[in-house]
Amino acid sequence: MASDRDQLSGVSGSTAAPAPPGSVAVADQASAGGGVKVGIEIHQQLDTRHKLFCGCPTSLTDRDPDYSVVRRLRPTHSEMGQVDRAALFESTRRKRFVYQGHYGSACLVELDEEPPHGLNGEAVSVALTVAAMMNMKPVDEIHVMRKIVIDGSNTTGFQRTAKVALDGWIEVGGKRVTVQSLCLEEDAARKVPGESEDTVVYRLDRLGIPLVEVTTGPDMRSGAEAEEAALAIGRILKATGKVKRGLGAIRQDLNVSVEGGTRIEIKGVQELGMISSAVEYEAMRQRRLLEIRAELQRRGAPDPSGSQLEDLTELLRGTGSKVLRRAIDSGGRVMGVLLRGYGGLLKAELQPGRRFGTELSDRAKARAGVGGIFHTDELPAYGITAEEVSSVRRALGASEPDCAVLVAAPEPACRAALEAVVERASEALKGIPAEVRAANPDGTTRFMRPMPGSARMYPETDVPSIVVSPSRFEEVRRNLPETLESKAERYRKEYGLGRDLSLLIVDSPYAAEFESLVREGGADPSFVAATFEYTFKMLRREGVDVDSFEPSDIKQVLLGASSGNIPKEAVPEIFRWLSANRGKGVEEALRALSIGAVSPEEVRAAVAAVVERNLDLVRREGERAKSRLMGDLMKEYRGKVDGKLLFSLLDEEIRKRAK
């Protein structure tokens, strides 16, 4: 599903998040056969010329928006007459959505002011290619569906999505991983940071960019296996040459369950490196929730559904707690509910830093927009005294094994929050509720919304279906792109690249440029690959904005260096200069750095002069004098004359004299 993804600013920066304490122990426990099952869902943006249902380009823009509109969404009945659980949940929030648009990057289709145009044929072709590479069976006729998503990330209130292929497999580490489904869908609008209580702001440029969604079976048994599968799928997608790169272009969701647990969908796993900890933490959460259920059953705790909500405002009117004070002073209430038999369990840790109480609190926050809840497992604290806790417990009729939950907010929010708390507490008696959860930067997760069902799908009647004839798919199959692995092997054979360099360059954003420079330009393959993969990496570390180089400049430098017109040693310096002097060209760089200013005759004369000066040495040491004289020459000509050229001239000169 396309919603709730990364924000405009990116939630990245989590790379450096320290490994949470205990993660190693958890991983050990899971790999010790905890019965965890993991499936992954990869969403990859396609680099097509147009969006999926209109003629807009598929690029993002950072300019200030040209216009904005305000919308609201309402849940609707599905094709089967049901209202989707997740949609209903979102609708309880009654949000107002602002959509920012730019001339040139969004049109009336994204604004939901014009019906969609036909399904983008280029995107269908890419999807069929991916399907063939994953040994899948295409559907005979592609039907575009509307998947209800009313968090505002789609102006229509639904995401257009179509199943393109089913039932395939890929090989990962010698093991078959089933690929259940391949869908072609439209990307969602980007969230602009700064959500207020009742308004969410989105930007329309990303809405409608084609995505393929690859869903595997629950075949992985650990986070590490899932990570490996995600990498393998990513490589297949890249091999099409039609996918976008960069932050947010590929996103993965996880489906995790443990034995006796429930399938939980985890969204917002930003990086592959996070998959392992997200899986292990989710397995941990499910196991501990099952332990809590067992404990509740042992205690004979009654189902809290329908528990009386009590207004405790008068009881706490004199409180010194700032949070309660603020709510009471602004006309709000403090209300509470008793969870019989739940005492001590709310402070049970499910994931590092996240307790069962956090689950209740997440629900209350999501449903009622309150700041959080208090419960007697963690009180007295927050300025609430032991006496106040006792009086609250008394007022609610609590006995020893019970837990009281409090919330401070305007009355309707109090009620909604406590109802959400009771609902979640009641679910703990049954097991693990099916939820969509969002990943935190440390790999722990928080509640996002209930798991949506199939009730949220109905046909997109504005878009005609597309027949995939056997001959069309056969055509795709006959023209499959090279996999990255076979391409790397070819590079090793044809171009003599080393193993590491060949694997790096095929997986690189410069893969296409490499191929064209080497194939059409006749450039030196190892040198070009090393420049892209090693030199550029080094320059990037120095802070050079490598991505801003003009492709034509890159080409000129690398072809020049390959033919010997530009000394290879000078290449890093030329790129540094180009980066510091934005807008100037390679010729200017060479002039400014006095590269290539030395004519071949001049060099030859200089080499002859050096040999002449050191004739004694040459006679005495013969060939061995070369290295010393080369050192002298390099002092003067480093970066100005190609070292190889210098060496061969010197060699020639010495031989001449030695005779």
Added chain:
Amino acid sequence: MGSSQGPGAGKAGAGQPSPTSPPPPPQPRKPVPGSGSGSESGYRGKVLELIRSKGLRVGDRVLVRDGRIELIGILMPRSELEDDEHIVVKLPDGYNVGVSIGSIDLQRAPDLEPPRPQPEAPLPPPNPALPQVAIISTGGTIASRVDYRTGAVSPALSAADLYQAVPELGELANIRTEILFSILSENMSPKHWSSIAEAVYRQIRAGAQGVVVTHGTDTMGYTAAALSFALRNLPVPVILVGSQRSSDRPSSDAALNLRGAVSAAAHAPFAEVGVLMHATPSDDLLVIHRGTRARKMHTSRRDAFRSVNSRPLAFVRDGKVEVGPAAGTGAEGVSYRPRGAPGELELKPHFEEDVVLIKSFPGMPPDIFDPIIHRGFRGIVLEGTGLGHVPDKVFHQVRRAIDSGLTVVMASQCINGRVNMNVYSTGRELLGMGVIPAGDMLPETALVKLMWVLGQTEDRGKIRELFTANLAGELSERSEYDGGASDGE
């Protein structure tokens, strides 16, 4: 295929048995609208035969196998415009896919628990403190309902459907609903206008303090003009309302428009026919255009309707109807016929259908008038160029038409501005022939008005007098400067 089920095909081939005529001879079957499961499902030809031969119906759970793939899902309906070589199956994850019937084995699969339709929302008890509003449904996408079994969207509008779709309506008014007909607005005719006018008249007579008419947007402007002429001395507002995004989608403009229309019908201070739609692409401001001045100016935008040569009657913001200065329509706002104005409501629902609208264009062949004159049409609205001109090559035809007893009026295809036939000799010559200028009337309003005028009288003098009089705000003496943009923005 399905030879063991032979009798099924034979039965279907017989079509509807008729007691008076012998069964038709067996011949290649064509899809017959309204026959059996075919019509509701959209299936036809080969694929319908297959489905019937298996005794299957849309909504059944099926198992599909073709050696390559095996699917279990629910048999869904199919668009009638698509081929007869695929069935549509809804997979357990909700996706529909098309499966070629070429070499499949299709079987009924054991049913799961069937989805239950949602219980209907109970109607709120009447609240005596709220005004009475009647909603007359004529069709369009404003309130539609999805059939849970077939997935077909049907425009139904019982009170229960309405409350289920927009429960807030019950807080705005006591609502009575009437489903008059259910047609696409491009299929409206003057006879439908008459029926709607009669229904509105009945509802007002029965005590409605405001009437809402739901309508497809394509010709809503024409119907609004028709009601403006047919209902004389209105005591309450009559609000036509439509939607540009169908109500089966979360982003539909239908609910907000419907709420605005009910609020306006219940509380607006004017007693005129209005067209209510979004004022902008945003879901915040609604606008009510005067019925004779509203024109659909965009194929798809929510704010497709514009007031032409006039300011809107009112705006609706947060459920409040704003007229005059409060609406930001200028210091004075528009003057309007106030709610409860004196006079007895009169129904004049007759429209002369033999009137045509002809757009002038370069090279217009003069003989296109011949059949119109021969066939005895009674009126022609010319949509002239500029200030009200047609090529001089058609002058003789215009003269012939008028001499044959037709009424010929002139509006402008510029849409904005008024005709003035005294500026150029072309205009003066046409006036001399007896062409009646339509002032600043919309060409479509001029058409509806001429139909109505010809429905009231046959007297040439009376016709001219009625046509040139301002009857429902369709004409004005002054052309207000509207700030530059000529599209009314």
